[in-house]
Amino acid sequence: MNEMVITREQREARLEGMGCKRKRVEDIRFTQGKGNYVDDLKLPGMLHGDFVRSQYGHARIKRIDAAKARALPGVIAVLTADDLKPLGLHWMPTLAGDVQAVLADGKVHFQNQEIAFVVAENRYVADDAIQLVEVEYEELPVLVDPFKALDPDAPELRPDLAGKTVGAHGPRKHHNHIFEWTVGDRAATDEAFNRADVTIKEMISYQRVHPSPLETCQCVASFDKIKGELTVHGTFQAPHVIRTVASLLSKIPEHKIHVVAPDIGGGFGNKVGAYSGYICAIVATIVTGQPVKWVEDRIENLSTTSFARDYHMTTEIAATKDGKVTGLRVHVLADHGAFDACADPSKWPAGFFNIVTGSYDFPVAHLAVDGVYTNKAPGGVAYRCSFRVTEAAYCIERAMDILAHKLGLDPAELRLRNFVRRDQFPYQSALGWEYDSGDYDTAMRKAMDAVGYAELRAEQARRREAFRRGETREIMGIGVSFFTEIVGAGPSKNCDILGVAMFDSAEIRIHPTGSIIARMGSKSQGQGHETTWAQIIATELGIPADDIMIEEGNTDTAPYGLGTYGSRSTPVTGAAIAMAARKIKAKAQMIAAHLLEVSEYDLEWDIDGFRVKGNPERAKTMKEIAWAAYNSPPPGLEPGLEAVNYYDPPNMTYPFGAYICVMDIDVDTGVATTRRFYALDDCGTRINPMIIEGQVHGGLTEAFAIAMGQEIRYDELGNVIGASFMDFFLPTAVETPVWETDFTVTPSPHHPIGAKGVGESPNVGGVPCFSNAVNDAFSFLGATHIQMPHDAWRLWQAAQDLGA
Amino acid sequence: MTDQIPISITVNGRSVRRFVDPRLLLIHFLREDLGLTGAHIGCETSHCGACTVDLDGMSVKSCTMFAAQADGATITTIEGMANPDGTLSVLQESFRQMHGLQCGYCTPGMIMRASVLLRENPDPTDDEVRQGIAGNLCRCTGYQNIVKAVRHAAAVINGRPSQEAAE
Ligand code: FES
Ligand code: FES
Numbered sequence: 009m010n011e012m013v014i015t016r017e018q019r020e021a022r023l024e025g026m027g028c029k030r031k032r033v034e035d036i037r038f039t040q041g042k043g044n045y046v047d048d049l050k051l052p053g054m055l056h057g058d059f060v061r062s063q064y065g066h067a068r069i070k071r072i073d074a075a076k077a078r079a080l081p082g083v084i085a086v087l088t089a090d091d092l093k094p095l096g097l098h099w100m101p102t103l104a105g106d107v108q109a110v111l112a113d114g115k116v117h118f119q120n121q122e123i124a125f126v127v128a129e130n131r132y133v134a135d136d137a138i139q140l141v142e143v144e145y146e147e148l149p150v151l152v153d154p155f156k157a158l159d160p161d162a163p164e165l166r167p168d169l170a171g172k173t174v175g176a177h178g179p180r181k182h183h184n185h186i187f188e189w190t191v192g193d194r195a196a197t198d199e200a201f202n203r204a205d206v207t208i209k210e211m212i213s214y215q216r217v218h219p220s221p222l223e224t225c226q227c228v229a230s231f232d233k234i235k236g237e238l239t240v241h242g243t244f245q246a247p248h249v250i251r252t253v254a255s256l257l258s259k260i261p262e263h264k265i266h267v268v269a270p271d272i273g274g275g276f277g278n279k280v281g282a283y284s285g286y287i288c289a290i291v292a293t294i295v296t297g298q299p300v301k302w303v304e305d306r307i308e309n310l311s312t313t314s315f316a317r318d319y320h321m322t323t324e325i326a327a328t329k330d331g332k333v334t335g336l337r338v339h340v341l342a343d344h345g346a347f348d349a350c351a352d353p354s355k356w357p358a359g360f361f362n363i364v365t366g367s368y369d370f371p372v373a374h375l376a377v378d379g380v381y382t383n384k385a386p387g388g389v390a391y392r393c394s395f396r397v398t399e400a401a402y403c404i405e406r407a408m409d410i411l412a413h414k415l416g417l418d419p420a421e422l423r424l425r426n427f428v429r430r431d432q433f434p435y436q437s438a439l440g441w442e443y444d445s446g447d448y449d450t451a452m453r454k455a456m457d458a459v460g461y462a463e464l465r466a467e468q469a470r471r472r473e474a475f476r477r478g479e480t481r482e483i484m485g486i487g488v489s490f491f492t493e494i495v496g497a498g499p500s501k502n503c504d505i506l507g508v509a510m511f512d513s514a515e516i517r518i519h520p521t522g523s524i525i526a527r528m529g530s531k532s533q534g535q536g537h538e539t540t541w542a543q544i545i546a547t548e549l550g551i552p553a554d555d556i557m558i559e560e561g562n563t564d565t566a567p568y569g570l571g572t573y574g575s576r577s578t579p580v581t582g583a584a585i586a587m588a589a590r591k592i593k594a595k596a597q598m599i600a601a602h603l604l605e606v607s608e609y610d611l612e613w614d615i616d617g618f619r620v621k622g623n624p625e626r627a628k629t630m631k632e633i634a635w636a637a638y639n640s641p642p643p644g645l646e647p648g649l650e651a652v653n654y655y656d657p658p659n660m661t662y663p664f665g666a667y668i669c670v671m672d673i674d675v676d677t678g679v680a681t682t683r684r685f686y687a688l689d690d691c692g693t694r695i696n697p698m699i700i701e702g703q704v705h706g707g708l709t710e711a712f713a714i715a716m717g718q719e720i721r722y723d724e725l726g727n728v729i730g731a732s733f734m735d736f737f738l739p740t741a742v743e744t745p746v747w748e749t750d751f752t753v754t755p756s757p758h759h760p761i762g763a764k765g766v767g768e769s770p771n772v773g774g775v776p777c778f779s780n781a782v783n784d785a786f787s788f789l790g791a792t793h794i795q796m797p798h799d800a801w802r803l804w805q806a807a808q809d810l811g812a
Numbered sequence: 813m814t815d816q817i818p819i820s821i822t823v824n825g826r827s828v829r830r831f832v833d834p835r836l837l838l839i840h841f842l843r844e845d846l847g848l849t850g851a852h853i854g855c856e857t858s859h860c861g862a863c864t865v866d867l868d869g870m871s872v873k874s875c876t877m878f879a880a881q882a883d884g885a886t887i888t889t890i891e892g893m894a895n896p897d898g899t900l901s902v903l904q905e906s907f908r909q910m911h912g913l914q915c916g917y918c919t920p921g922m923i924m925r926a927s928v929l930l931r932e933n934p935d936p937t938d939d940e941v942r943q944g945i946a947g948n949l950c951r952c953t954g955y956q957n958i959v960k961a962v963r964h965a966a967a968v969i970n971g972r973p974s975q976e977a978a979e
Contacts, residue, residue, distance in 0.1 A: 036908070706914060741950075744954055
C-alpha cells in the first residue's frame with residue numbers, strides 16, 4: 009500500500025499498541041509443542057537427581073545407609089546433609105530471615121522433607137536407588153494444630169533455634185513462635201469497640217492450599233570446571249534473585265553464574281522460592297562435573313515446594329446500628345510450617361495483610377499476626393495474589409457479610425454505606441496504606457445493575473419461602489464481594505527481598521532499520537509478556553508491535569529485576585518500559601528536530617513519529633529517526649538509540665473490583681452449582697483486553713477451586729493428606745463455571761501509563777465471593793460462618809448441622 | 813537390567829524402530845528418545861492430560877502406557893499437527909485466535925484431545941466440549957476460551973460462520 013494514503017486510523021492500528029486485543033506471539037510456538045520448558049532441556053552427559061524423603065512428620069534420624077544405593081550400577085552419588093556440611097550448604101537462608109535444612113540435618117520436621125539426594129544416569133535408576141537408601145528414624149511427638157503450637161508443653165520443633173529469643177522480625181515468645189507483627193492503634197480501636205452499637209466476632213480460617221501450576225518446579229544445573237562458571241536453567245519467577253542467592257550461597261562470583269528461566273508452565277507463586285532441589289542440583293553438578301537435572305513429581309510439588317494461606321483470622325468489626333463501620337480488630341494465627349520460608353518482602357512478615365481494612369472507610373483498626381511453627385511443609389507463598397492480600401480480602405469480605413447479617417442489612421447495601429468515597433483518594437487507610445485511586449461506588453452499582461441484583465434478592469426470598477414450605481430442597485445464595493488489592497511491590501523505601509530493593513527494569517534498543525529488541529527483569533509464566541510489553545513500546549515509540557522482540561529470563565542479557573509475582577509486572581516493569589521508551593523518545597525528538605531543521609519545541613508526537621506543529625506534512629517517522637540516530641546523528645550527540653530504566657515505584661497500585669455470584673445448593677447432596685458469576689475488574693489502563701479477560705477467567709477458576717474444594721490437610725500423625733491430583737481439587741472444564749467479565753477504568757495517577765495490574769485480582773475477589781454465596785445460601789437457616797473449602801461433603805454436613 | 817524389547821512405531825508419519833527398557837513410559841520414549849518434547853508431564857498419574865497423544869485414533873495419556881505397549885501403533889503428537897506447509901492447522905490457529913492458552917503447558921495435550929473430539933463429534937456444543945476435554949487439566953485459562961477455540965475450529969472446519977469471538 010502506498011504510504012501516502014494510509015489514514016491516521018490505519019497508522020494507529022498497524023502499531024497494535026496499548027488497548028488492542030493483540031493475538032499472542034507466544035502461541036505460535038506453544039500451539040506447535042515448540043515451547044522451551046526446563047524439562048525439555050537435554051545436555052550431553054546430563055544426570056538426574058531425585059530425593060529420598062521423610063516418611064514421618066517429626067522424627068530424629070538415627071542412621072542413613074546409602075551403601076546399597078551407591079553400589080547400584082548407574083548411580084553416581086548420594087548426597088546427605090553430612091556431604092553438604094563442609095560446603096556450609098546443609099542449611100540455607102529463607103526469604104523470611106529464617107534458615108531451612110537443605111537436607112535433613114539429624115532430624116525431619118515434616119513429611120516428605122528432603123533427606124538425601126540421589127544422582128544417577130537416568131530418572132529410572134535414580135528412583136531405584138531411592139528405594140535402596142535405608143533411613144532409621146526415631147519418631148517424635150508431632151504438632152500439626154497451629155492452635156496448640158504455643159501451648160507450654162508443645163513439642164519443640166526447632167531445637168536449632170533454642171535460646172533464640174529474638175527472630176528476624178522481633179521477639180519470640182515461645183519455642184514454636186516465629187514472630188508477632190502488629191499494626192494500628194490498639195487503644196483507639198479498643199475504644200471504638202467499647203462505644204459500638206453493634207459488634208461481630210468470628211474466627212475465619214483460610215485453609216492450607218497449593219498453587220500447583222501444571223508444570224512442577226525443576227532445574228538443570230551445569231558447572232563448567234575449567235571456566236568456573238555455573239549455568240542453571242530453572243522454573244524461576246525471579247531469575248535474578250535466584251542468581252544473587254546462588255552466588256551468596258555457593259561463593260561463585262555472580263558474573264560467573266548464568267541463570268536462565270526459559271518458558272515456564274505456570275507459576276502462581278510456587279516458583280518464587282529457592283528450594284532444596286535447586287541447591288542439591290547445583291552441588292551435584294559441581295561435585296560430579298556433569299550437568300544435573302532435577303524435576304519434582306506432582307506429589308513432591310504439592311507436599312514440599314511451598315504452600316499458601318493457612319491463616320486463622322479472628323475478626324471483629326465495630327459498627328453503628330445504622331451500619332457505619334467504626335473499628336476493625338483482627339488477630340491472625342499464621343501457620344508457617346517447619347521453617348519460615350514465606351516469600352514476602354523482607355520487612356513484611358505477614359505480607360501486606362494490613363490491607364485488611366479493604367474497600368471500607370474504617371476510622372481505626374488494629375492488627376496482630378502471630379507466626380508459629382508446625383510439622384508441615386514450609387512456604388507461605390502468594391498463590392496468585394499479592395503477599396497475603398487474598399487472606400486479607402477473604403477476612404474482611406466475609407466479616408462484612410457477617411456484620412450485614414447481624415444488622416439485617418443487605419450485604420451490598422452495607423458495602424455502599426462504607427466505601428471509601430471517590431473524593432477521598434488518595435486515601436490514607438487506618439493501617440498505613442495510601443490508596444492511589446478508586447471509584448468503588450460506580451463499580452458496585454454497575455455490577456448490581458448488570459446482574460439484576462434486586463430481582464435476584466426477590467427470587468431468593470421466594471425460593472426461601474418455597475424451601476420452608478417443603479416444595480424444594482435447593483437453597484439459593486447470592487455472593488457479593490468488593491475487593492481492593494495492593495500490588496506492585498514495591499517502593500524501595502519499604503520493599504526489599506534479602507536487602508535487594510524491589511525495583512524492576514527494562515532495556516530497549518532500536519536497531520538502525522527501526523525494529524526493536526527489549527529485555528526486562530520480569531519473567532512471564534503464561535501472562536503473555538512477549539505480547540503485551542511490545543504493545544506498550546509500540547504505543548510509546550510508534551514502532552509496530554510485530555517489529556519488537558521481547559526477551560526475559562536470561563540474567564546475562566536482561567537488566568536486573570525482581571521478577572514476576574504479586575501482580576508486580578505491569579505496575580513496576582510496565583512502568584520501567586514506558587520510562588525507558590520515553591528516554592528514547594526524548595533523544596528521538598532531538599534527532600527529528602535536526603533532520604527537519606526546526607527546534608525541538610516546534611515538534612509534536614503523532615502516532616509513529618514527530619511532526620512540525622502547524623505543518624504536519626513535515627514529519628519524520630520513528631523508523632527514519634532510528635536510521636539517522638546511527639548514521640547521521642546531530643553533531644555532538646552520541647550515535648545509537650537505546651535506553652534502560654530501573655523503576656522504583658513511588659507507591660503501590662490498588663486495583664479493585666466488584667464480583668457477584670449466584671449459586672444453588674442441594675441440601676440433600678451438598679452439591680453446589682454456580683448459576684452465574686459476574687466479575688467487574690478495575691485495573692486502571694488496560695494494555696490488552698483479551699489477555700486481561702484470560703487472566704480473569706484463570707484467576708476465577710483458581711478462586712473457585714480454593715473456595716469449593718482445595719485443601720492440603722494433615723492428619724494428627726503429620727501425614728499429608730490430599731497431595732496428589734487424585735485428591736487435591738483442580739476443577740476440570742465440567743465443574744468450572746462460565747465467567748462473565750466487565751470493567752471500569754480508573755487509572756493509577758502515579759503510574760506512567762496508569763495501569764495497575766490484574767493477574768491476581770480474580771483470585772483475591774473470587775474466593776470471598778464464592779464463600780459469601782455459600783454462607784448467604786445457608787444464612788436463613790441460621791448459619792453465621794461456614795469454613796472453607798465448601799465441597800459437597802462439608803456443605804451436606806452444614807445442612808445437617810442446621811437441620812435443613 | 814532386564815532385556816530390552818524391540819518396538820516399531822509410526823510417529824508423525826515416520827517409522828521408528830528402537831530397543832526399549834520394558835518399563836520405559838511412552839511419554840519418556842517420545843520426549844527423551846525421540847526428542848518430541850511437545851507432550852508434557854504434569855502428574856505422571858493420568859490425571860492432567862498434559863501428556864496426551866493420538867494413538868491409533870484414540871486419545872492416550874502417554875504417561876500411563878509403556879513404550880513397549882505401543883509397539884505397532886501409529887502415533888501423532890503435537891509436532892505432527894501443523895499443516896504440511898508449516899502453517900498452523902485450523903485447531904492450532906483457533907487456540908491462538910480465541911486465546912485458548914496462557915502458559916502453554918497443557919496446550920499440546922488439549923489440542924491433541926480436541927482433535928480427536930472433533931473427529932468423533934464434528935459439531936460439539938459447549939457442554940460436549942467441556943465433557944470431551946474433562947481429562948485435560950488447565951491451570952491458567954479457566955477453560956472458557958478453550959471451549960471457544962474448539963467450537964470456533966469446528967465452525968471453520970464445517971465451513972460456517974463462527975459464533976465465537978475472543979474477548
Ligand atoms: S502427565 Fe500424563 S496425565 Fe498427567
Ligand atoms: S495454559 Fe497453562 S495450564 Fe493451560
